[in-house]
Amino acid sequence: MNRGTLVVGAGLAGSLTAVYLARRGFRVRVLERRGDPRAPGVKEEGRSINLGLSQRGIVALREVGLLERLAPLTVPMRGRAVHLPDGTLRFQPYGLAEDQILHSVLRHDLNVALVDEAERLGVGFSWGQRVTAVDRTKPAVTTDDQTVHTADLVVGADGAFSAVRTHLGRGLRMDLHQEFLEWGYKELLIPVGDDGKPRTELRALHVWPGDEGLIVAHPNADGSLTATVFLPFEGGHGFAGLTEPQRVREFFARRFPDTLTLIPDVVEQFLAHPPASLVTVRTAPWHATTEDGRGVVLIGDAAHAVYPFFGQGMNAAFEDCSVLDRCLAAHPHDLPMALAEFENSRRPHTNVLAELSKRNFVELRDKLRSPLFTVRKKVDLALNRLFPNAWVPLYTLIAHTTVPYGEALARARRQDRLLGGVTAALTGAALAGLTHRSRARGS
Numbered sequence: 001m002n003r004g005t006l007v008v009g010a011g012l013a014g015s016l017t018a019v020y021l022a023r024r025g026f027r028v029r030v031l032e033r034r035g036d037p038r039a040p041g042v043k044e045e046g047r048s049i050n051l052g053l054s055q056r057g058i059v060a061l062r063e064v065g066l067l068e069r070l071a072p073l074t075v076p077m078r079g080r081a082v083h084l085p086d087g088t089l090r091f092q093p094y095g096l097a098e099d100q101i102l103h104s105v106l107r108h109d110l111n112v113a114l115v116d117e118a119e120r121l122g123v124g125f126s127w128g129q130r131v132t133a134v135d136r137t138k139p140a141v142t143t144d145d146q147t148v149h150t151a152d153l154v155v156g157a158d159g160a161f162s163a164v165r166t167h168l169g170r171g172l173r174m175d176l177h178q179e180f181l182e183w184g185y186k187e188l189l190i191p192v193g194d195d196g197k198p199r200t201e202l203r204a205l206h207v208w209p210g211d212e213g214l215i216v217a218h219p220n221a222d223g224s225l226t227a228t229v230f231l232p233f234e235g236g237h238g239f240a241g242l243t244e245p246q247r248v249r250e251f252f253a254r255r256f257p258d259t260l261t262l263i264p265d266v267v268e269q270f271l272a273h274p275p276a277s278l279v280t281v282r283t284a285p286w287h288a289t290t291e292d293g294r295g296v297v298l299i300g301d302a303a304h305a306v307y308p309f310f311g312q313g314m315n316a317a318f319e320d321c322s323v324l325d326r327c328l329a330a331h332p333h334d335l336p337m338a339l340a341e342f343e344n345s346r347r348p349h350t351n352v353l354a355e356l357s358k359r360n361f362v363e364l365r366d367k368l369r370s371p372l373f374t375v376r377k378k379v380d381l382a383l384n385r386l387f388p389n390a391w392v393p394l395y396t397l398i399a400h401t402t403v404p405y406g407e408a409l410a411r412a413r414r415q416d417r418l419l420g421g422v423t424a425a426l427t428g429a430a431l432a433g434l435t436h437r438s439r440a441r442g443s
Helices: 012-025 054-062 067-073 107-119 163-166 243-255 266-272 313-330 334-367 371-388 394-401 403-443
Strands: 004-008 026-031 051-054 075-077 079-083 091-093 101-104 124-127 131-135 142-143 147-152 151-158 173-182 183-188 205-206 213-219 225-232 279-284 287-289 295-298
Touching: 004 012, 004 394, 012 026, 012 054, 012 107, 012 151, 012 313, 051 313, 054 067, 054 313, 067 107, 075 213, 079 225, 101 107, 107 124, 124 394, 131 163, 183 266, 225 266, 243 266, 279 334, 287 334, 295 334, 313 334, 334 403, 394 403
Parallel strands: 004 026, 004 151, 026 124, 079 205, 151 295
Antiparallel strands: 051 101, 075 101, 079 091, 131 142, 142 147, 173 279, 183 225, 205 213, 213 225, 287 295
């Protein structure tokens, strides 16, 4: 197969797509509006959330032979280290098996590795090329220097605010739903200590829950941690109200007191950058084809951006790349069929992921502090230990398997109904026993 392909976007999804396509024999060129991430001094800081690589992403990287090569860049996270207001830590393991962990990796490091691998396979990259038009009938892509690039396949991997998606939908009955969270985020660095050692437990995802704010911190290979602060945009305790150094210090001292020790310059870092937005995107269709068998397809955030609170944005995008590759393998001479199969097999499940990601925001923000929530998690793990094949927690299904998202949710709901029925039966039996004993004493 020697089809010409244009990939728009050299981020994580675009560069991994390019690797897959090059391995399958496509001639691939990638267009990217930004500069080369490998250039001196270029790093995505302050505007990007650190990444937790889980099973779906692991499978994709293993398929293209990159997993072992990337291992030195990652830090294993074996569970959540929950920071409570009194300064104590509560550890919540992700699972029971040794491999039920996440791997923290810097977006920049992963992106550079993927670009390097794509170039090694013969992929060409054109940096500083902004897409101004897409003609799905050819298909063709026009860039801001007025160059028209034609191809057999155009892949839109240009993120949540995709230009390819915008142009693809013109003249089509295309659905597009964008939902912005009323909270935004900023990134802070928890540096290594003066002794060169981590300031806190490194092999965990650190979480500071709270109804007025949320912090999530990923460990880095150099012993530092990248903390993402989530706050409402509006209000006195939101980004709009926290613009003065004294107010910022008072807020962190009251809500997240141990951060003042972990991040000595927390005030300066917090005020150094504007907050970024969080958006969910759902769209349909994801693809369009021509009568002569050419096509345009969306992948990753361009097709299904989600909030980061389930840690599945990158992993879902990487799974897209793997599924698209399988569809192309199944229909090597029928590109329209391959693209249709890709969309049909993925879109229902990424819609489910969008809802799960929104729901997990509430879990991280509000429920982690609850003793009842902690007990439920322990019950989930205990049942998983007793019945490893019959009972699998939802988080385990999402993060540590490749069960499609919709099927994972359906299974978890069945388990919840079963657990609710058992709990009701036990409660009823206990109440009946109390009533019987009370009557016996009365007689």
